[in-house]
Amino acid sequence: MLDGTGTRPSGMAFDQLIGEQIWRSKYQYKTAGREVDETLSDTWIRVARSLAQPEKVENRQEVSHSFYQAMQGFKLLPAGRILAGSGTHRNVTLCNTFVMRTIPDSVKGIMDTVKDAALTMQMGGGIGFDFSTLRPKGNLVRGLDCPAAGPLAAMDICDAVCKMLVTGMGRGAMMATMRCDHPDIEAFIDAKSDPSRLRNFNLSVLITDRFMAAVAANATWDLVWNGQTVRRVGARDIWEAIMQRAYWTAEPGVLFIDRINAGNPLSYLEELSATNSCAEQPLPPNGTCPLASINLARLVASPFRGDAHLDLRELRHLAGTAVRLLDNVIDLSRFALSAQRREAQEKRRIGVGVTGVADALIMLGVRYGTPEAAALVESWVRTIQNAAYLASAKLSAARGPFHLYDASLHRQHASIRALDPQVRKAIADHGLRNGVLTTIAPTGTTSMLGGNVSSGIEPVFATSFKRKISRPDGTKSEELVEDYAAWLYHRLNGSSAELPSSFVTASDLRPDEHVRMQAAAQRWIDSGISKTVNCPENIPFAAFEDVYQQAYDSGCKGCTTYRPNAITGSVLSV
Known part of the structure; x- marks a missing residue:
């Protein structure tokens, strides 16, 4: 069948029990007490067949096979909504990311928006x-x-509405943004100092270039409403409040909104002022985007040896496959609102990204956070960007460009002009099927499904930790869970082998090393990057207070930090 041999694939193919547990709890299709997906291969087959449905009948088997081959071995990991919902009867969306309508300044407008948000969640x-x-x-x-x-x-x-909503797909998550010149900005910055308030929200301040200039000049800053100055404050006072609150409560983050809009290939069609809950997708009102990540940890040939290298040919192939898969998701996904469907169809935004970045670096003997690591990651992401755009141009030749495509305006954008010559020629000849193509999202449970690879572009959190595992027979046990690179190293060299120096974890890194990695990838990413600058609890404020400035100076579109604190506690522990 899909394995190319005429036989049904067998076996679970999990490296560690954590992967099987995640599959059983999140992605195995069960209905009415019956296991439809008996094995992991059944899940790959279900998803591949479903996502091939938009293809011409004569092409469906071939395309379905290509999707299956990409997912097998955890090389391409579609986002959780796709894995859990594709080919099922469930009334769920296949898109992880949404931004709601522009909120009207009226009771009716607010409540209508809340209703739309509830339906989406x-x-x-x-x-x-x-x-x-x-x-x-x-x-x-x-x-x-x-x-x-x-x-x-x-x-x-x-x-309160988000707290009320409990679904089989997991707890809701939201992002709230506010401009740095809004008169209530101080209250917004301080909002989560109350440990009982807004626990379902992430908060980010929309920072303008004018504000950053005012901070640099130690100038006053106007807080305005309806074009009128309500009061004046010191720009550095606002900036200091952001940094102090981020240090003590891990929020708010910052979004450099002028840079986000300037870097948007669709800037001739829209203005962005909000992101999805994890900030990797700046989206217009009613905007949405399906996601998938290429698992770089599975593309390293000869890991831990002198001739170790990333398979760039396979990387290009997977990027092209991901574009086709996600373009099909747009046509298959359910949406809570007709405005969301219309926005998705008119611009065909997709998010091809990466995961397992830190593990891939470790296997190559490169320390995360170093200039060498940043250069490698930039080269990999550039490869994906060019391959994704080439695939989208080829899809456009077959299916037509996205509805609102303006060839002259789109091709003039700096991100398009930076592409390789042959890719630019393909775009000139055929247009683009997708308005925006790349992002780096947090991979969360899909990274654990894939062998507990390092999440997204994040460093390894810990080489190993203990976790309670639920076994298929209902019993529970405490098992050692290893980072994928550590697990592979011990498999190749023995369980007692000492890990090489390329193994570094989040606690080993300085804030500027985190920022360096994010900035390197951002140069070749259309949308945003979900990346947290994890800091140890004992980091002094003097070593912390410049991290958002470093992110701005290095070209990032935003920044989020996390330091264990009395309000949020410690999200993860070793």
Whole structure:
């Protein structure tokens, strides 16, 4: 059948028990108490067959086989929504990422938006809102002759709705953004200092280039509403408040919104002011995007040897396969709102990314965070970017460009002009099927499914840790879970072999080393990158306070930090 031999593939093919546990709890298709997917191969077959349905009938078997081959061995990992929902009866979306409509500054507008958000979360989507459009607290509501409750009150409503919604797809997640010149920005920055408030939200401040210039000049900063200055503050006071709060509560993050809009290939069609819940996808109102990640840890030939190298030919092939797979997802996915479907169809945004980056570097003997590591990652991501755009141009030749494609405007964007000459020629000849193509998302459970590879572009958190594992027979045991590179090294060299110096973890890295890796990849990524600068609890503020400035100076589109603290505790522990 799909394995090319006429026989059904067999076996679970998990390297560690954690992978099987994740598969059984998240991605194995079960309905009415019956296991439809009896093995992991059944899951790959289900997903591959489903995602080949938009193809011409005569091509479906070949395309389905190519999708299966890419997923087999965990080389290409479609996002969890795709793995769990494709080819099932479930009324779920296949897209992880959404941004809600521009919120109207009225009770009806706010409540209509909350309803839309609830419907989107119910179908499994993570969502983002920009609350900058809501009038500041205390501002007069003329029709009612009373003061406005302000944006944070609307955020509380959204948080309560998200808390209420519990689905089989997991807990909801949301992002809230606010412009740095909104009169309620100080309250927004401080909002999560209360450990009981807004726990379902991530927060990010929309930082403009003008604001960064004002910080550099130690200038005053106008907080404005409806074009009128409400009050003036010191720009550095706002910046200091952001850094202090990030140090003590791990939020807010920052989004360099002018850079995000300038780097958007679709800037001639839209203005971005919000992201999905994890910030890898800046999206327009009602925007959405399906995701898939190429697992670089599975592409290293001769790992840990002097001739170790990444298989670039396979990398290009997988990037092209991912583009076709995700383009098909757009046509197959359910959407909670017609506006989301229309936005997806008109621009055909997709997000091809990577995971297992840190493990791949370890196998090559390169320390994460070094200039050599950054150069390697930049070269890999550049390879993906060119391969993805070439595949999208070829799809456009067969299926037509995305509906709102403007050849002259799109081809003039700096990101397109930076592509390889043969890719630019293909775009000139055929156009593009997809308006935006690349992103780096957090891979979470799919990285554990794939052998506990390092997540996304993050460093290895720990080479090993203990975790309670539920076995198929219902019993539980505490098992050693190893990072994939460590597991492979011990498999090749013996369980007692000492790990080489290329094994570094998040706690070994300085903030600037984290930022260096993010900046290197961002040069060849259309959208954003979900990346957390993990810091030890005992890092002094003096060593922490420049991290967002470093991210801005190095060309990142945003930055998020995490330091264990009294408000959020420690998310992970060894």
